[in-house]
Amino acid sequence: MTSAEPKVTLELALAHGLTSEEYDRIIHRLGREPSATELGLFSALWSEHCAYKHSRVFLRTLPTRGPRVLQGPGENAGIVDIGDGLALVFKIESHNHPSFIEPFQGAATGVGGILRDVFTMGARPIAVLDSLRFGDPEDPRTRGLIAGVVSGIGWYGNCFGVPNLGGEVNFAPEYSGNPLVNAMAVGLVRRDRIFRARAEGVGNPVIYVGAKTGRDGIHGATMASAVFEEGAEQRRPTVQVGDPFTEKLLLEACLEAMDTGAILGIQDMGAAGLACACAEMPARAGTGMDIELSRVPQRETGMTPYEIMLSESQERMLLVAARGREAEVRRVFAKWDLDAVEIGTVTADGVLRVKSRGCLVAEVPVNALADEAPVYEKPTARPAWQDELSSFDPLALPAPHDLQSVMLDLLAAPGIACKEWVYRQYDQQVGLNTLMLPGSDAGVLRIKGTRRAVALSTDCNARYTFIDPRAGAAMAVAEAARNVSVSGARPLGVTDCLNFGSPERPEILWQFKEAVAGIAEACRALDVPVVGGNVSFYNETQGQAILPTPVIGMAGLIDDADSRCPQWFQAWGDRVALIGAERVSLGGSEYLWTRHRRVAGQLAPLDLELERRVQEACRLAIARHLVRSAHDCAEGGIAVALAESCLSGPAEIGADVEIASASPAHVALFGEGPSRIVVSVPDEHGHRFARLMEEFGVPSCWIGRVGGDRLVIRIGGAPGIILRLGDGRHAWRSGFARYVS
Amino acid sequence: MNFGVVVFPGTWSDCDFHYVIGEVLHQPVRYVWHRDTNLSGLDCLVLPGGFSYGDYLRAGAVAGRSPVVGALPEFVARGGLVLGSCNGFQILCEAKLLPGALMRNECLQYRCQSTFLLVENVETPFTRALRPGQIVKMPISHGEGRYYAEPGVLRQLRESGQIAFRYCTEDGRLTKESNPNGSMDNIAGVVNEDGTVLGLMPHPERAAESALGGTDGVLIFHSLLGSLVEDGSFLKG
Numbered sequence: 021m022t023s024a025e026p027k028v029t030l031e032l033a034l035a036h037g038l039t040s041e042e043y044d045r046i047i048h049r050l051g052r053e054p055s056a057t058e059l060g061l062f063s064a065l066w067s068e069h070c071a072y073k074h075s076r077v078f079l080r081t082l083p084t085r086g087p088r089v090l091q092g093p094g095e096n097a098g099i100v101d102i103g104d105g106l107a108l109v110f111k112i113e114s115h116n117h118p119s120f121i122e123p124f125q126g127a128a129t130g131v132g133g134i135l136r137d138v139f140t141m142g143a144r145p146i147a148v149l150d151s152l153r154f155g156d157p158e159d160p161r162t163r164g165l166i167a168g169v170v171s172g173i174g175w176y177g178n179c180f181g182v183p184n185l186g187g188e189v190n191f192a193p194e195y196s197g198n199p200l201v202n203a204m205a206v207g208l209v210r211r212d213r214i215f216r217a218r219a220e221g222v223g224n225p226v227i228y229v230g231a232k233t234g235r236d237g238i239h240g241a242t243m244a245s246a247v248f249e250e251g252a253e254q255r256r257p258t259v260q261v262g263d264p265f266t267e268k269l270l271l272e273a274c275l276e277a278m279d280t281g282a283i284l285g286i287q288d289m290g291a292a293g294l295a296c297a298c299a300e301m302p303a304r305a306g307t308g309m310d311i312e313l314s315r316v317p318q319r320e321t322g323m324t325p326y327e328i329m330l331s332e333s334q335e336r337m338l339l340v341a342a343r344g345r346e347a348e349v350r351r352v353f354a355k356w357d358l359d360a361v362e363i364g365t366v367t368a369d370g371v372l373r374v375k376s377r378g379c380l381v382a383e384v385p386v387n388a389l390a391d392e393a394p395v396y397e398k399p400t401a402r403p404a405w406q407d408e409l410s411s412f413d414p415l416a417l418p419a420p421h422d423l424q425s426v427m428l429d430l431l432a433a434p435g436i437a438c439k440e441w442v443y444r445q446y447d448q449q450v451g452l453n454t455l456m457l458p459g460s461d462a463g464v465l466r467i468k469g470t471r472r473a474v475a476l477s478t479d480c481n482a483r484y485t486f487i488d489p490r491a492g493a494a495m496a497v498a499e500a501a502r503n504v505s506v507s508g509a510r511p512l513g514v515t516d517c518l519n520f521g522s523p524e525r526p527e528i529l530w531q532f533k534e535a536v537a538g539i540a541e542a543c544r545a546l547d548v549p550v551v552g553g554n555v556s557f558y559n560e561t562q563g564q565a566i567l568p569t570p571v572i573g574m575a576g577l578i579d580d581a582d583s584r585c586p587q588w589f590q591a592w593g594d595r596v597a598l599i600g601a602e603r604v605s606l607g608g609s610e611y612l613w614t615r616h617r618r619v620a621g622q623l624a625p626l627d628l629e630l631e632r633r634v635q636e637a638c639r640l641a642i643a644r645h646l647v648r649s650a651h652d653c654a655e656g657g658i659a660v661a662l663a664e665s666c667l668s669g670p671a672e673i674g675a676d677v678e679i680a681s682a683s684p685a686h687v688a689l690f691g692e693g694p695s696r697i698v699v700s701v702p703d704e705h706g707h708r709f710a711r712l713m714e715e716f717g718v719p720s721c722w723i724g725r726v727g728g729d730r731l732v733i734r735i736g737g738a739p740g741i742i743l744r745l746g747d748g749r750h751a752w753r754s755g756f757a758r759y760v761s
Numbered sequence: 762m763n764f765g766v767v768v769f770p771g772t773w774s775d776c777d778f779h780y781v782i783g784e785v786l787h788q789p790v791r792y793v794w795h796r797d798t799n800l801s802g803l804d805c806l807v808l809p810g811g812f813s814y815g816d817y818l819r820a821g822a823v824a825g826r827s828p829v830v831g832a833l834p835e836f837v838a839r840g841g842l843v844l845g846s847c848n849g850f851q852i853l854c855e856a857k858l859l860p861g862a863l864m865r866n867e868c869l870q871y872r873c874q875s876t877f878l879l880v881e882n883v884e885t886p887f888t889r890a891l892r893p894g895q896i897v898k899m900p901i902s903h904g905e906g907r908y909y910a911e912p913g914v915l916r917q918l919r920e921s922g923q924i925a926f927r928y929c930t931e932d933g934r935l936t937k938e939s940n941p942n943g944s945m946d947n948i949a950g951v952v953n954e955d956g957t958v959l960g961l962m963p964h965p966e967r968a969a970e971s972a973l974g975g976t977d978g979v980l981i982f983h984s985l986l987g988s989l990v991e992d993g994s995f996l997k998g
Contacts (some may be wrong), residue, residue: 265812268770449973
């Protein structure tokens with residue numbers, strides 16, 4: 021081993037984020053002290069980010085199979101069959117820590133990383149979505165973060181050439197030291213042309229392609245597995261720098277090289293870079309790998325083996341080609357002006373051997389790195405605050421006198437208000453597939469050459485998951501599925517991004533355990549498998565954990581693209597119906613936060629069996645062209661849902677509705693609950709629609725008609741809200757922008 | 762009519778133009794690689810949108826000096842038509858095949874949105890299927906689309922009818938609010954003196970199917986196809 025490397029001690033191992041037990045385990049496994057490079061490999065591969073040490077025992081309970089699942093968790097991305105010989109590849113991933121340290125590059129490389137996860141499987145990316153959380157919108161630092169994150173996401177996706185189909189932006193003070201940047205990418209692949217990250221075939225060449233390796237991002241995976249203390253900005257050098265142009269070239273070159281048939285396996289070099297790819301690819305195939313680091317294209321001089329192995333320089337891939345066909349691969353990459361260098365070979369002995377100028381610097385069994393990280397089942401404890409939260413009764417607070425101004429406040433709440441300020445900075449149409457632009461419940465893309473379309477959504481209400489992690493997470497799945505269903509699509513698969521605080525705290529791990537259980541329950545009930553995802557722990561700064569935020573990315577399929585459905589009202593005279601559950605609650609509501617700055621109370625119950633029927637009935641009503649619009653009732657309750665149906669379309673249009681309710685007016689209007697959908701139905705289909713709901717046992721009630729230049733909501737016979745569309749528009753359109761411009 | 766769609770490293774509207782020309786309009790079309798200088802057999806060359814060579818210098822600056830763009834003056838001189846959209850417009854300005862320059866949007870942000878355009882000149886091969894004063898709808902998607910030209914150049918553009926499209930409101934008024942990037946005189950597209958080279962920031966290929974939100978972009982292609990019929994070299998199929 022080279023003499024330039026520092027001596028490996030327990031202290032050095034601890035400084036790498038390993039525990040002393042883990043260090044002992046490494047020594048035991050190797051039968052000797054690791055070299056510095058080997059220590060680096062273990063610290064990266066055994067980091068929480070790569071090894072899911074604290075989450076694995078819980079994640080095992082998620083349903084991951086289904087007749088359409090072609091690839092579940094464990095690969096670069098999940099894959100579901102969409103018919104016509106095609107499959108959808110998708111995955112969501114967090115880039116929270118880098119984005120807090122350097123918002124623009126952190127968010128940009130988050131998009132870059134998730135795009136690579138999709139095209140490394142042979143798919144052409146067709147959409148990205150982004151789910152964002154920030155701290156107090158009044159805080160000027162928040163404004164800077166939003167501006168940086170949004171322009172970073174836009175810059176990368178726009179330059180790369182992939183449309184952004186939607187997502188979410190929400191706020192809570194708990195995110196002020198730990199914003200969340202979750203990016204989801206979706207790609208399309210022929211089912212018989214899927215590539216996997218496996219190093220097959222002893223003697224085959226291992227080829228490095230793409231950008232050169234530098235010192236950026238060393239130990240990014242380890243950083244993502246630590247909590248922030250003060251001075252996190254000083255970690256800036258560990259944030260990678262993105263180059264979307266090179267990524268675009270890499271995409272085209274990879275897909276073209278895959279077409280030659282010379283490529284057998286390929287993996288993106290993302291977190292933990294070369295180390296991760298060189299360990300995981302042979303581990304999956306039951307092989308080993310010999311590599312020579314002096315052959316790795318480098319853009320800096322004097323890099324040590326440790327640095328080369330752990331660099332997280334972007335826009336790189338590692339691939340295994342069939343021996344004798346290297347030239348075909350090289351020719352394609354040369355056409356796109358990219359490096360393609362043979363750095364090693366696949367071996368039979370299950371060992372990763374790393375040499376530098378012929379000198380052995382690491383020799384580790386690939387399984388030890390990729391499969392033998394410790395799995396922890398750490399203690400969980402229901403937090404003391406749960407009782408306090410659920411015992412709070414929102415009805416003990418005074419009822420508002422002025423429902424009208426509550427309505428305007430809610431429409432202008434930054435979590436509810438129109439996000440055009442965000443998505444107009446993103447290309448939404450490149451690729452010529454976008455049937456539903458951002459701004460409806462789900463983004464919808466056609467699949468060229470077929471009658472089909474896919475609907476995509478990301479959702480999570482973290483107030484709900486804070487109050488009740490299990491029910492809240494189940495509601496996130498239900499809402500994501502509902503958003504896809506109201507667009508006319510049958511939910512096909514979930515990718516989840518589980519953002520939590522430190523799993524070493526029993527209360528946080530309890531939140532995590534409960535949330536995973538909730539996701540599993542809802543996915544089983546709604547028959548949607550989880551095909552991939554990402555866990556992001558340690559979202560804490562100075563002891564303040566974020567709200568538990570299990571973001572659900574959902575993909576759905578519409579068999580006939582012509583029967584997609586928007587969330588906005590379309591025609592005067594249409595009847596308005598509310599279908600689904602009747603129970604709502606102010607617990608965890610936007611109302612309670614906006615008016616009283618409280619996140620507490622009890623959630624309305626989620627009846628998953630009813631949820632399934634509501635969604636199925638709604639999809640059928642759309643497929644049979646019985647409804648002209650369908651919109652999920654979410655934050656802000658039915659009042660906000662109705663206003664959004666009036667305001668969000670290409671042409672504003674009013675409505676006049678009457679809501680019957682036994683509860684106080686503000687609860688009926690702004691109370692929130694799952695399984696509720698507002699639809700508009702042409703007069704002539706009223707009867708058929710009502711019969712369909714009856715058939716499915718879905719409660720349904722006519723509440724009014726579309727038309728006019730106001731939204732009038734009567735309650736108990738009295739006009740509770742009379743909203744002129746102009747006032748509503750102003751509140752809703754400027755509510756978000758006022759914080760950022 | 763034979764179309765070519767140029768592919769620079771970093772181009773992303775190439776597939777979209779290829780799809781619209783080939784699959785929607787059923788015209789012969791082929792890709793042209795950026796190092797290719799042989800444009801024989803082509804009647805109209807499209808420079809599509811994207812970030813050619815990454816656009817890390819100025820948008821279009823490197824592509825404006827690429828081999829294929831070097832072959833354009835001769836192509837145009839022998840009767841070829843050139844349509845540059847978005848990055849293609851930026852490249853044509855950088856290559857001095859069109860006057861003026863495209864600068865960073867006034868708002869300093871990228872803009873992807875629908876825009877309305879007032880048709881100013883219907884005497885070009887690209888616009889002859891349009892009516893003067895017609896209002897058409899096409900989306901934009903760019904960060905550097907603010908058209909700038911020296912006052913003298915601008916005057917000449919006006920006088921010689923080289924302004925093809927201007928951003929306007931839905932009812933055709935030329936207001937500041939309808940100008941998405943701060944372009945001088947709301948200019949969205951210009952042609953060369955002969956009217957054989959058109960550059961515009963909007964994306965006509967994204968307005969070619971009603972399912973995707975409009976078909977006004979097709980009018981540009983109809984103009985092109987009709988113009989060749991007149992010359993006798995194209996039979997509408």
